[in-house]
Every structure is written in C-alpha cells, then in structure tokens.
Amino acid sequence: MNNKIKKAIIELNKNGWTVIKGFLTKKQVSNYKKNIFEYLKKNHLNFKGRHINYVGNAKKFTDIHSFHKLEANKKVKDFFYKGKIYKYAYALLNNSKPELRASELFKKPKKSGLKASPHQDDFYWNVKGNKGITFWIALDEANKKNGTMYYYTASHKLGLLQHKPSYGKGTSQTVKNIKIFKKFKKDYLELKKGDMAVHSSLVIHGSEENLSNFNRAGWTFAVKPKYSPYDKKRTSLFVKSLNKQIKLREKNARI
Numbered sequence: 001m002n003n004k005i006k007k008a009i010i011e012l013n014k015n016g017w018t019v020i021k022g023f024l025t026k027k028q029v030s031n032y033k034k035n036i037f038e039y040l041k042k043n044h045l046n047f048k049g050r051h052i053n054y055v056g057n058a059k060k061f062t063d064i065h066s067f068h069k070l071e072a073n074k075k076v077k078d079f080f081y082k083g084k085i086y087k088y089a090y091a092l093l094n095n096s097k098p099e100l101r102a103s104e105l106f107k108k109p110k111k112s113g114l115k116a117s118p119h120q121d122d123f124y125w126n127v128k129g130n131k132g133i134t135f136w137i138a139l140d141e142a143n144k145k146n147g148t149m150y151y152y153t154a155s156h157k158l159g160l161l162q163h164k165p166s167y168g169k170g171t172s173q174t175v176k177n178i179k180i181f182k183k184f185k186k187d188y189l190e191l192k193k194g195d196m197a198v199h200s201s202l203v204i205h206g207s208e209e210n211l212s213n214f215n216r217a218g219w220t221f222a223v224k225p226k227y228s229p230y231d232k233k234r235t236s237l238f239v240k241s242l243n244k245q246i247k248l249r250e251k252n253a254r255i
C-alpha cells in the first residue's frame with residue numbers, strides 16, 4: 001500500500017473526509033470531461049425523474065444541474081473497476097471488495113448551480129452498516145466562490161441521523177436537527193482540476209449555490225462494500241419521499 005493511500009485511510013477515519021491531490025492530470029480531466037459532456041449532450045433527454053435535474057424548467061444541456069446515472073455508461077464503469085480508484089476503494093473499505101452503486105455528475109453551472117443541503121449520503125443509499133464511501137473528482141476548480149463542498153469535520157462519528165425532505169433538486173434529504181452542526185468545524189474544500197475528495201457516507205456535507213462566473217463540475221463514485229446489502233425498509237421510505245418531491249416539482253413546473 002502506498003503512502004498516499006495510508007494517509008487517506010488515517011484522515012478518512014479521523015475526519016470523515018480526505019483529499020487526494022492530483023488524482024488525475026489536467027489532460028485526463030479534460031478528456032474525461034469531454035466524454036461525459038458529449039454523452040450527456042446526446043442522451044440527457046432520455047433521462048427523467050430522479051436521474052436528472054436542471055436548474056430551471058427548460059430541459060437544456062447547459063442547464064443540467066446534476067445527473068445521477070453515469071454508471072450506465074460502460075466507459076465510466078470501466079474507469080472505476082479497471083483503474084486506480086478501485087485500489088483506493090478496496091483499501092479504504094478495509095480490504096473488502098467494492099461495489100459501484102452509482103456515478104453522478106454534479107455539474108453545477110455558473111450563475112445558477114443549486115445548493116446541496118447538509119446531508120449524509122447513507123440516508124440516500126440505505127446500505128446496512130453505513131460503511132460506504134464517495135469519491136468526488138473535481139472537473140473544474142472548486143472553491144468558496146463557486147459553491148465548493150463543505151464538510152462538518154468528524155461528524156461521521158455520530159452515526160446515521162434523522163433527515164427530512166429538503167425539496168432541493170439532486171439532494172432531496174437534509175439533516176433534521178440543525179443544532180448539531182454547531183458542534184463541528186465546517187471545512188470548505190479548495191480543489192484544483194483533478195484533485196479528488198473522498199468522504200464517508202456518514203459525514204455531514206453539502207454545498208452552497210454557484211452564483212459565480214465559473215462552472216463547478218464534480219464527478220462522483222458512490223461505493224459500498226460488496227458484502228453489505230441494502231436495507232429494504234429504509235430504501236422504501238426514502239424512495240417514497242423522493243418520488244413525492246419529484247411529483248411536486250413536476251406539478252409546480254406545469255403551473
């Protein structure tokens with residue numbers, strides 16, 4: 001195991017998140033970004049409901065806020081299973097086989113990108129044991145000005161918390177007890193293209209709107225241990241809440 005991975009394991013356990021600088025080169029970022037964006041340009045209208053969100057009601061490529069079904073693309077799946085990200089996932093999951101449950105793009109366009117209310121990923125994933133990890137690769141620079149992610153450092157130690165509907169596109173649930181946030185330091189990420197943030201599915205995190213003149217795209221891999229099954233009861237409650245919010249959005253868009 002190399003030193004970068006060792007450091008990542010220590011920080012992830014301590015803080016609930018870590019950053020791997022220069023995970024991809026700028027050239028790799030520009031190639032992957034081009035492929036993903038071309039795929040979305042061609043195919044985004046084939047997706048609806050929970051799989052895609054636009055900043056407004058028009059279904060324009062430039063207005064895509066988030067896309068939640070990139071794992072349907074073979075190249076994306078291969079990038080995970082055949083690349084170095086798999087090695088990180090294996091080590092960070094305590095030497096157990098990782099399973100890619102989803103790959104998403106938080107495209108977050110300039111001047112209009114939406115906020116992600118503070119949440120824990122496992123409230124969406126509903127994986128028994130809550131041992132999942134998210135890998136978030138910066139396809140653009142990300143900082144406080146263009147709606148970078150923030151973490152409530154070490155909040156993963158609280159375990160899974162109660163959430164309530166956020167009514168936000170792309171992140172439909174938010175932590176119910178906001179008083180809890182005061183107990184933790186809020187750390188904002190400063191990422192260059194190709195840096196990769198890694199977080200526990202239990203750490204509380206979110207991001208502000210992007211009202212700047214700079215796009216802020218992040219490409220994510222949601223990973224769980226292969227041996228951990230989904231909790232059916234939690235999944236069905238989550239899906240019910242999500243579908244209710246989507247119906248409401250569609251109704252409001254028609255008014």
Ligand SMILES: O=C(O)CCC(=O)C(=O)O
Binds near residue numbers: 121
């Ligand atoms: O990219 C964002 O703004 C939010 C992403 C997020 O919440 C996540 O990857 O878990």
